[in-house]
Amino acid sequence: MTDKFPDSKDVEPNYTSYLTDESALVHGHADKIFFPFTEEELQKIVVKANQENISITISGGGTGLTGGRAPLGGWIIATDEMTQIVSYSKSKKIFKDKELNKSLEYHIEKISDELAYLTIPVSITIKSIQNLVKELGWFYPPDPTERGAFIGGTIVTNASGVRSFKYGVTRTWVQKLRVILPNESITIQDRNKQEKLGKKTNIVIVTNEKDLLIPRPDYSLPKVRKNVAGPVIKDDDQPIDLFIGSDGIFGVITEVTIKLIRPPVQIMSMILFCESFDQALKIINFSQKKRSHNIYPIPLSVELIDHNAVELLKPVNSQIPKETHTIIYLEQDTYDVEKKIDDLEFWIKTFDGFGIQDSWVEDSFVGIEKHKEFRHSLPEIVNSMVKRHGQAKLGTDYSVPDHLTKELYKLCQEIGKKFQMYRDNNGNFELPSHVLWSHAGDNHVHLNFLPKNKEESLFAKSLMVEMMYEIVKMGGSISAEHGLGKKKFLNKNALYFQYNEEEIEKIKKMKKIFDPNGILNPGVLFD
Secondary structure, three states: OOOOOOOOOOOOOOOOOHHHOOOOOOOOOOOOOOOOOHHHHHHHHHHHHHOOOEEEEOOOOOOOOOOOOOOOEEEEEEEEOOOOOOOOOOOOEEEEEEOOEEEEEEEEEEEEOOOOEEEEOOOOOOHHHHHHHHHOEEEEEEEOOOOEHHHHHHOOOOOOOHHHHOOHHHHEEEEEEEEEOOOOOOOEEEEHHHOOOOOEEEEEOOOOOOOOEEEEOOOOOOOOOOOOOEEEEEEEEHHHHHHOOOOOOOOEEEEEEEEEEEEOOOOEEEEEEOOOHHHHHHHHHHHHHHHHHHOOOOOOEEEEOOHHHHHHHHHHHOOOOOOOEEEEEEEEEEHHHHHHHHHHHHHHHHHHHOOOOEEEOOOOHHHHHHHHHHOOOOOHHHHHHHOOOOOEEEEEEEEHHHHHHHHHHHHHHHHHHHHHHHHHHHOOOOOEEEEEEEEEOOEEEEEEEEOOHHHHHHHHHHHHHHHHHHHHOOOOOOOOOOOOOOOOOOOEEEEEHOOHHHHHHHHHHHHHHHOOOOOEOOOOOOO
């Protein structure tokens, strides 16, 4: 290491945006903000903070929805300028992303004709990754909705997005990580050099100093496909998985290696205009059965937009037929050029069989982008509505086991009606009071409340608590993809609604070994 300590900046007045995130749930405060350019600089900051017992909050792209990057004092370490990689110093290349006006280092290693490893810095956005791999002739399947998210943020939250139905979540595609630990050491986590945990009661984390022995928590995990409510460690996981989906409480990721596959010959995007919710539910169940029995063709994604949301979209989207009650969004990938027409004919016959009269199908890059704009317009409309009333958007991120699809939507409808009745009883009849969109194939719902004042916000939070209790009873997760960050309900961290005190103490013991002074991301998951 060189002797010079990285320069810091005052947070006020130019960097106040780093005191919160997209959610605006928490507005924090900090003494300084650092913008390290290299892993060496970042490690120096962590070392000094640890020695002087100063809390540090790691900041990524600011796209989080749980207040995770809002600092509770101390220092902010912003990873915006971390555009270099440490590995492959002699063979790394530069990618100049013209769309985002950013230069980034990378290294690609072809493992076979169908598999490659891409090593990238922690600050590269999902959009930049998509631009880069397209240029290189490869494909990165995870497709989180927020394409401005940094890859580091998507790893600590194990982000999923619409294509998780077929390709799984981010964890599936992470091959290797470089991580600076709060105890000042560095660990390189490589799947190719690790065994599965099996029934082991301890997890060995190899570092550049001494190895750490982490007691494996034995709490019962939700039986769902998507869960990031605290650390998720299963028998078929490896030590690297401890750093994925754990909200960044164990270390600071500086470099990432992800797996790439060859792109499909074609991706077909389909928007189905259903005249009833039951019609939409049949498509969801049909798609889930195809996946569980591995019957081709399996869609990439299965998404739902409910009736209230459809009514919001109709005035700004002339493509939506008047009779539309619920919308289903499907994507289908094709790897065999000769099957393109067959796949299209299969889905058209399927839609006819379920009585779906209207659909909008695109198979060109431009057309698929139009579909994405269509989907993304909904959260934009919702966010503008909530901000207009000066309230924070309150939305769920819950998932339940595969066999409870009907029960999940019934619960959402009941909770939504309670909120609408509360609004009606207070003389406010404005519609909608809530909207729902979901990663339907994974039984993962975002029920969004649209409060107009503080009283409605408080009532919505009470309904979210009621709903969390029911979700946990169903064996579900109260955080499927966003993480829990600094979310609180009834003056306690959200994690306490998923696990009991004894179970959370086990997570705290794990963190204590990585972070003996408790400097890293204080307030995340627990105080």
